[in-house]
Amino acid sequence: MNFLARHLEDPVRFARIKRWSYTGLAAVALAEIVLPRIFPGGEFHFPFEDFPAWGSLYGLVSCVAIIVVSKLIGKLWLTRREDYYDS
């Protein structure tokens, strides 16, 4: 059993990984809000980039938008059975 299997298949360890991941996410968002204000500098091109936690927010919105819109387009229009071109 390799390192990954040990951690993913043990419920206790897996729960710990999950907890750390959420903590990490919170830390990243916090860092994005706080650090540029403590250490100003580093160029940005548009005012919206200066919005607190812009990257995190845009990442989450993009991810959800891509999934929802693509699935919708797929369902309404694009997806076909696998043998579509064979029949």
Place this chain on the structure above:
Amino acid sequence: MTLEWVHPGLLLILGGCLLPLLKGRVKRAAMLILPAAALIDCLLMKPGTHGVTSFLGQDLVFGRVDRLSLVFSYVFSLMALVGMIFALHVKDDSQHVAALTYMGSALGVTFAGDFLSLYVFWELMAISSALLVLLRREPSAVAAGFRYLLVHIFGGLLLLAGIVLHWSHTRSLGFGDMGASSGGVAWAMILAAFLLNAAVPPLGAWLPDAYPEATVTGAVFMTAFTTKSAVYVLIRGYAGTEFLVWLGAAMAVYGVVYAVLENDARRLLAYHIISQVGYMVCGVGIGTALATNGATAHAFAHILYKALLFMGAGAVLQTTGLRKLSEMGGLYKTMPVTLCLYMIGAFAISAVPLFSGFVTKSMVVSAAGEAHRPLIFLMLTLASAGTFLHTGLKLPYYMFFGKDSGRRAQEPPRNMLVAMGLAAAACVLIGVFPGLLYQYLPNRVEFVPYTLRHVTSTMGMLGFTALGFFLLLKHLDPQPTISLDTDWFYRRGSAGLVTLVRGPLARLEFDYVGQIYEFVIRRPVLGVANLLRKLDSLVVDAAIVGMGRSTQSLGHALRTVVSGNAQHYGLMMAAGILALLALAVFVQ
């Protein structure tokens, strides 16, 4: 061609032709020595114009060596080396010959200074790469290979027509910035041919159609050369073309949308080639020094990480025989090394800090910012989140983790892992030491990727994309479906055309056009012909027969005169003389 300058593409093409004559270790050594020699050749090359040959009164330039062609040649020949290591175990010589010819032609395109030599290498690239699909020798691959070939022949003809028109206007075959003939038909045709090879929608459906059908190793080669050589010629000829900005940004999002719906692992990655080439096309369109640097740098990094990703998916395909995400899962238990190396490629394409994509993709995004284009900036950033969503999360999740498929595949052969390791090392090296790549870019680089704001913003974006992925995970389960793309027009649309022709059009022809033809054309024509025939037999024939008969009667009549008796002849002569005398007297 002078002795001081040897074309690296020629090394690969000619060397490839000799490969089937070799055996065993010598052959394997040659497979490594050839691309290594090409790489060294490129590294030693000095800027200048080499290999100028006169042909039909035109100067063909096989060696236009400058900073732009050099940086592309470095990554092409490096990729040739990594790819040949990956393919070292393959026993099929024809695949090696095709791959080496393909890579040599891509180098030929890179160094071509005129349209004619560019065209020759362009077509050679199309044919040799089609072989990499056909040589998988399965019905679906053969069909996809022929479609690929037909599309690229169409693209090649567009290019040729554009070149001929361009020559007729300018009397020059030199290939450089096409801005002077902007908007003309030749300009547009050559651009369309370049965009077709860059897989820009709606001309790009050949890519996700063909790449997943290629051989395991062939697909790795194909990811590197066709689209990136197209990006090279676009930078060379069409930098600053406004509509490429929008086309590129739309392309970046387009690939991401299709990747959500995709179930075939290599086809999902193929859609991400389209998405990533979108960044490069957008960079070409913006056309500033930073943007063209970004397009070049991203092409460089992309070749390495995309090859790595295709190697990972190819390794799974080779060891499990599986290509659909809906059938995979649980492979992390037995393929941890492949997983780790794949993830390095995934981090690189997703622009995670310390990996190559972070220092190259952000150049293009930043160029969009510098050019004050907020919508383009947002589209490219959105596509970046989508890239991480699919290549960094969805694909590895369903391929290596997810529901355990019960398959216990082993790691691929060692040479495949070594090739993946080399590509992974390059991804990390460029990410950690961007200066290594920046020094070779065509323009001076003043871009600093590692700023606090850029790093935290990117980490936030990636982290929360991951959160979104896990929140919506149950909606992302791959379905056993396919998605329609513009290849529908020639796969299904053409079948519809045939049905239309055979059915309604054939009936229309038979029932109406045929009947009208019968009454309006055929019958009147036959009537007139009949009339003419009668006229011929009654008048012309009769006249000729009459002439013959009268001649015959005259002959009969004259025969009685020719008696053979000298007294009769003398009598007739005397009668004649008397008649002439009488006539003379009578006239007087």
